[in-house]
Amino acid sequence: MKKFRPQPGFVVQAYRFALDPNAAQEHALRSHCGAARAAYNWAVGWVEASWWQRRAEESYGIAEEQLTQWRPWSLPSLRKAFNEGKHTDPRFAAWWEENSKEAYSTGLANAAAAFDNYAKSKQGKRRGRKMGAPRFKSKRKARLSCRFTTGTIRVEAGGRHVTLPRLGTIRVHEPTVKLLDRVRAGTARILSATVRHERGRWFVSFQAEVERDLDRVARPDASVGIDLGVKTLAVMADSTGEIRTVPNPNHYDRARKQLRRASRTVSRRQRPDRRTGQKPSKRWEKANAARNKVHHRVADLREDALHKLTTAVAAEYGTVVIEDLNVAGMLRNRRLARRIADAGFGEIRRHLDYKTRQRHATRTIVADRWYPSSKTCSGCGAVKAKLPLHIRTYECDACHLVIDRDDNAALNLAALAAAVVTGTGVAGDQDTAPAVSKPRGADQKTRATRTRRKASAGRAGGATLPHQRQTETRDRTQAEALLLW
Numbered sequence: 001m002k003k004f005r006p007q008p009g010f011v012v013q014a015y016r017f018a019l020d021p022n023a024a025q026e027h028a029l030r031s032h033c034g035a036a037r038a039a040y041n042w043a044v045g046w047v048e049a050s051w052w053q054r055r056a057e058e059s060y061g062i063a064e065e066q067l068t069q070w071r072p073w074s075l076p077s078l079r080k081a082f083n084e085g086k087h088t089d090p091r092f093a094a095w096w097e098e099n100s101k102e103a104y105s106t107g108l109a110n111a112a113a114a115f116d117n118y119a120k121s122k123q124g125k126r127r128g129r130k131m132g133a134p135r136f137k138s139k140r141k142a143r144l145s146c147r148f149t150t151g152t153i154r155v156e157a158g159g160r161h162v163t164l165p166r167l168g169t170i171r172v173h174e175p176t177v178k179l180l181d182r183v184r185a186g187t188a189r190i191l192s193a194t195v196r197h198e199r200g201r202w203f204v205s206f207q208a209e210v211e212r213d214l215d216r217v218a219r220p221d222a223s224v225g226i227d228l229g230v231k232t233l234a235v236m237a238d239s240t241g242e243i244r245t246v247p248n249p250n251h252y253d254r255a256r257k258q259l260r261r262a263s264r265t266v267s268r269r270q271r272p273d274r275r276t277g278q279k280p281s282k283r284w285e286k287a288n289a290a291r292n293k294v295h296h297r298v299a300d301l302r303e304d305a306l307h308k309l310t311t312a313v314a315a316e317y318g319t320v321v322i323e324d325l326n327v328a329g330m331l332r333n334r335r336l337a338r339r340i341a342d343a344g345f346g347e348i349r350r351h352l353d354y355k356t357r358q359r360h361a362t363r364t365i366v367a368d369r370w371y372p373s374s375k376t377c378s379g380c381g382a383v384k385a386k387l388p389l390h391i392r393t394y395e396c397d398a399c400h401l402v403i404d405r406d407d408n409a410a411l412n413l414a415a416l417a418a419a420v421v422t423g424t425g426v427a428g429d430q431d432t433a434p435a436v437s438k439p440r441g442a443d444q445k446t447r448a449t450r451t452r453r454k455a456s457a458g459r460a461g462g463a464t465l466p467h468q469r470q471t472e473t474r475d476r477t478q479a480e481a482l483l484l485w
């Protein structure tokens, strides 16, 4: 699908509200999301049927050009085939009318996108990890979600209800005034709405085209480098040399402790087991609900802290520099996964990118992944060959500067801004952001001194390819670096 390109002055923005559906509405929400999943699975099966047909023909020795054609997976062709078959298909005939057609469109559009991604990945036209062929979504694992693009989608006048096609008017947990005011003033137009079930709650997210005046940043000439931490949320250094440490949100550690406790309680009670057909006990259900509630709070605290940090940073500085951390790679490391996911590195970067761009027309620069922010002296620019991870204070051999390790890294990132401000002036989309590469002739980041070969060999259950091990080690090095900062 084509990326939406708004006109200048307009941005596409999401407004998200927690829903408070009644029992009938909750049922309808589940039904719609289930319908989206069923349509997705139908599309995957329908397209793949032609693949199996081809396989069979190949086994009879039929020539390549005479094989059955792949069935087209564009959204219009999927929609056409689905609409022709839904009246008679035993999987849909009895109940397809119960849900909005948008539910089926959601599934078909997702399937079309999945096949597109698979094809592009196979042809080498897609960046990132290799995509497999789309697979069926399981009823138990699939995230419940459904998107509405047409029909009655609006926020109600009282500011406490929203209306969605077929689902009707649903109460929300929080006032919708921010969006409502804009819609009334004619500065926002709702494009679509997505309902989603997350951690035991339903949410609706409105995508709206919003006319925004750009806000001037407080210090347009200043730049800031942000070094993301684990023990603290972040260390920031600006171009005047001022350093600020941003702590983790209040109550955060306490909430996490509560979460651990709640999880322990859940695990002691009789849980559902599919293999034996065991039903969960009432006590398990109660404990699980309690755990979900704490879970929600931890996630909310984190989200709130990230938004406050990124909003403030975007409103203050003309240029923001942030490190490119290999988040996906680090998340594969189990020991650190939680801490890194908690700190929400990917989120910080995403927030900064859109907030600087959409609200202030400033930019976020993403430093090269191997830029040695920790090993470079922020005073004279000398680069250490090695800086073991446990050393928390940077001492320069050339100019004898002594500085905290994190502060030094943040200062280096801030200094990077000056190096690129003169370069291409396009604001940093993830794709267009200039990656700043080794301005001081530096090499890679410190490799891990201790590598846990044993663990990785045991996990793979066989020989690891040399390049594979190298990447793993590299991911782990960064992850370890984060832990020790």
Ligand SMILES: [Zn+2]
Residues within 6 Å of the ligand: 377, 378, 379, 380, 381, 382, 396, 397, 398, 399, 400, 401
């Ligand atoms: Zn120095």
